[in-house]
Amino acid sequence: MFITDTIKYIGVNDRKVDLFEGQYKVPNGISYNSYVIMDEKIAVMDTADANFTHEWLDNLQNVLGSRKPDYLVIQHMEPDHAANIHTFAKAYPDAVIVSSAKAFSMMKNFFGTEYEDRRLVVKEGDTLPLGYHTLTFVTAPMVHWPEVIVTYDMTEKVLFSADGFGKFGALDTDEPWEDEARRYYIGIVGKYGAQVQHLLKKAAGLDISMICPLHGPVLKENLGHYLSLYNTWSSYQPEEEGILIAYTSIYGNTKKAVQKLAEKLAANGCPKVVVHDLARCDMSEAVSEAFRLSKLVLATTTYNAEIFPPMREFINHLTERNFQNRTVGLIENGGWAPLAAKVMRELLEKSSNLTFTDTTVKILSAMNDESAAQLDALAEELCREYLAQQDATANKNDLTALFNIGYGLYVVTSNDGKKDNGLIVNTVTQVTNTPNRIAVTINKESYSHHVIKQTGKMNINFLTEDAPFAVFEQFGFKSGRNTDKFAECEPLRSDNGLVFLPRYINSFMSLVVEQYIDLDTHGMFICSVTEARVLSDRPSMTYAYYHSNVKPKPETEGKKGYVCKICGYVYEGDVLPDDFICPLCKHGAADFEPIQ
Secondary structure: EOOOOOOEEEOEOOOOOOEEOOEEOOOOOEEHHHHHEEOOOOOOOOOOOHHHHHHHHHHHHOOOOOOOOEEOOOOOEEEHHHHHHHHHHHHOOOEEEEEEEEHHHHHHHHHHOOOOEEEEEEEOOOEEEEEOOEEEEEEEEOOOOOEEEEEOOOOOOEEOOOOOHHHHHOOOOOOOOHHHHHHHHHHHHHHHHHHHHHHHHHOOOOOOEEOOOOOOEEHHHHHHHHHHHHHHHHOOOEEEEEEEEOOOOOOHHHHHHHHHHHHHHHHHOOOEEEEEOOOOOOOOHHHHHHHEEEEEEEEEEOOOOOOOOOHHHHHHHHHHHHHHHHHEEEEEOOOOOOHHHHHHHHHOOOOOEEEEEEEEEEEEEEEOHHHHHHHHHHHHHHHHHHHHHOOOOOOOEEEHHHHHHEEEEEEEEEOOOOEEEEEEOOOOEEEEOOOEEEEEEEEEOHHHHHHHHOOOOOEEEEEOOOOHHHHHHHOOOOOOOOOOOOOOOOOOOOOOOOOOOOOEEEEEEEEEEEEEEEEOOEEEEEEEEEEEEEEEOOOOOHHHHHHHOOEEEEEOOOEEEEEEEOOOOEEEEEOOOOOOOOOOOOEEEEHEEEOO
């Protein structure tokens, strides 16, 4: 298989394996990817699983022809990628093995040698010229082992990403990338979100045209989509609005309650309801769904003064992988002394930023009028924002939304007649209450200022404290003139036809411009309120909270250079070029300051 004219694929498909890493079901198998860079010097990228030694060596030989490899680059020491190091070393005694210092220590454990006489130890930023190609090495410790490196081919702009961006499924399987890639990521790498975030920041400074992972297909198109998903997964944010109900049931009564709840959630406008019987489903699929969706309901029985074992296992899987930033509802069942809700709460204390519903449903053996009323209350509580998002059920004149105005951060949405637009503002004020008038101040340089002056209308979305930094990157670091800021989502619309955000807001208002005041660099729009909806009671995002808890702290320790005041990107060097543009937020050199 040709990746490019000079990069060849020599990996193998494993259709025999039933459990990857002894626990993850892989009905469509898995691939063990390996690549060869053909140049003046030849570099082999990783090996393959021990069950495919001869097939892999045959693939290598077919590509090499009469030539011999000069280097074997080992990015990751798990046996499904590194098992054939010793075999390769015997077959090609003149080849140099290239890897991190930690990887060579692991080779001693696996093969009894660190290859002292034929090794090249590389660290962050080291390069390896092959002729036409030059490889640059980037350390990626704990993504998801401590020795991991990834490799960037500066010439063809290819990132060899180790286990990053991998997925379950052999390469001859025709299936969507997202589901099996998510299950792979959450199961294998999910615990190490902070480390993945660190690696993504490094990758943001690279011009990448192709990603070659160690499992799954080579990614050549729409790379922004895959990078965005990895950013969502590694920052533990919901990928999609919806509710997973994960349950266990012994005699069917808890199952009946779950089925009724699912019906009520769907009737109340929940965009997606997924139900998993934890005693029967693929556990890794249930865990993956919990990370995909924004809300979770756990329903189980009290069992031996504890909870039913599959539920405990499920929660353990969640907390091991840093499950966070979700709303959680609980349903417990018990014959005489229900304890399940208490036990589940205690287990989930290992997770951070979970919001538990006010309603907990208690079933005493079987549903009765009291528990049925609790089920209704839980459904209404979980669906409050969904009801407010729908025209048919929304209160469109809920002026308690005014109470959410403060020195906060907001997304102003507008439309230029061709596409939707949005930007971050922090200057929204109520100026009168009879009638209600709102003042919104916007920088004249922004495209939104231009659009709103022409159209005379906007929506103000009140951000909440759970809004991730990605929201500020999307609406604060890009211009709507040349970017479709809503390309990756299906927007919701208010009566004025403008977008309101489906997540991370507690309310929004639709405004009509009544007066414009020129403030030199900014323009102030004095507006009347045509629609106001409250979606939740989550706290509003204040400017102070953003700087203390959301905006990433620049990683400047031990570094010399300059740091971007907008996004925290670090430029290492004695002199910052006057024309330098931040690769993350696209701001210029004027927004950088020296590292102190």
